[in-house]
Amino acid sequence: MCFNVSYRLTDMKKQIKMSYLLEKIAGRLKQARESKGLSQRALAQLTGVPQSHLSKIESGVVDIRLSSLVAISRTLELELELVPKQALPAVQALIRSVEKPDKNGDQPRYVMWSAKSAYQLEGDDDD
Amino acid sequence: MCFNVSYRLTDMKKQIKMSYLLEKIAGRLKQARESKGLSQRALAQLTGVPQSHLSKIESGVVDIRLSSLVAISRTLELELELVPKQALPAVQALIRSVEKPDKNGDQPRYVMWSAKSAYQLEGDDDD
DNA sequence: CGATATGATACGTTAAAGCACATCACACAA
DNA sequence: TTGTGTGATGTGCTTTAACGTATCATATCG
Numbered sequence: 305m306c307f308n309v310s311y312r313l314t315d316m317k318k319q320i321k322m323s324y325l326l327e328k329i330a331g332r333l334k335q336a337r338e339s340k341g342l343s344q345r346a347l348a349q350l351t352g353v354p355q356s357h358l359s360k361i362e363s364g365v366v367d368i369r370l371s372s373l374v375a376i377s378r379t380l381e382l383e384l385e386l387v388p389k390q391a392l393p394a395v396q397a398l399i400r401s402v403e404k405p406d407k408n409g410d411q412p413r414y415v416m417w418s419a420k421s422a423y424q425l426e427g428d429d430d431d
Numbered sequence: 432m433c434f435n436v437s438y439r440l441t442d443m444k445k446q447i448k449m450s451y452l453l454e455k456i457a458g459r460l461k462q463a464r465e466s467k468g469l470s471q472r473a474l475a476q477l478t479g480v481p482q483s484h485l486s487k488i489e490s491g492v493v494d495i496r497l498s499s500l501v502a503i504s505r506t507l508e509l510e511l512e513l514v515p516k517q518a519l520p521a522v523q524a525l526i527r528s529v530e531k532p533d534k535n536g537d538q539p540r541y542v543m544w545s546a547k548s549a550y551q552l553e554g555d556d557d558d
Numbered sequence: 559c560g561a562t563a564t565g566a567t568a569c570g571t572t573a574a575a576g577c578a579c580a581t582c583a584c585a586c587a588a
Numbered sequence: 589t590t591g592t593g594t595g596a597t598g599t600g601c602t603t604t605a606a607c608g609t610a611t612c613a614t615a616t617c618g
Contacts, residue, residue, distance in 0.1 A: 391529040402518040
């Protein structure tokens with residue numbers, strides 16, 4: 305009989321990871337949570353999303369709904385944006401510079417970009 | 432009896448819209464599609480997402496999954512980013528400047544930001 | 559050593575996304 | 589007028605996110 309065959313299939317399905325881009329998002333969430341010193345259970349309290357589900361999300365094994373992503377992002381002080389490919393390098397440079405521990409304090413910062421590349425002036429490019 | 436009562440409820444449910452943030456995303460998708468001169472049916476061809484569903488997505492009546500959002504975004508040449516609240520004004524200024532029809536051509540552009548506000552130098556601020 | 563906190567995993571159930579397909583109303587042009 | 593393209597809406601069905609709850613292995617600390 306083949307009962308346990310289908311059981312095994314279900315089991316394997318649970319461990320399949322999502323595509324690269326979705327995993328990137330998942331990684332960003334995990335990183336943001338940890339940088340805030342929150343455990344999955346603590347974040348679960350704040351968002352209402354159970355810890356078991358947060359674990360799946362961060363592991364990239366589930367294809368979450370937009371409302372879930374927004375709920376989690378909001379408590380992590382992140383916002384979802386659809387960035388035109390054209391502006392992507394500049395946006396990413398900008399995000400990187402903000403995520404760095406505050407060298408440059410609250411001094412004004414600058415990004416210059418043109419076509420496909422972006423440069424930070426006042427540059428601390430040490431990653 | 433109350434049979435048609437539950438039927439009515441189902442009908443109403445279909446028209447409930449999502450929260451502001453989700454609608455913002457939906458609007459961005461619609462705007463991006465139209466700016467590319469694509470009909471919903473054409474986009475359906477490119478993405479594999481049926482037109483009926485695209486309509487629901489753009490109307491903001493469904494809570495789409497991340498994979499759907501990524502699929503649509505990719506063919507519209509948009510990328511999903513999680514932006515720290517801190518960097519949001521600058522990022523949005525940047526996106527706005529790119530979405531404008533190319534005055535300034537491919538000349539270098541600049542964004543300066545500090546704390547919560549962002550300023551475009553080389554400014555064409557006409558919206 | 560036990561106690562506690564953490565992340566990962568599993569299971570049963572429910573609600574809803576997603577699909578294929580079919581209309582429908584409203585344009586606008588031949 | 590008729591035809592054609594568009595977006596919106598409905599229906600039945602399958603898949604699966606999301607929840608609640610529980611368990612497990614692994615740390616770290618008393």
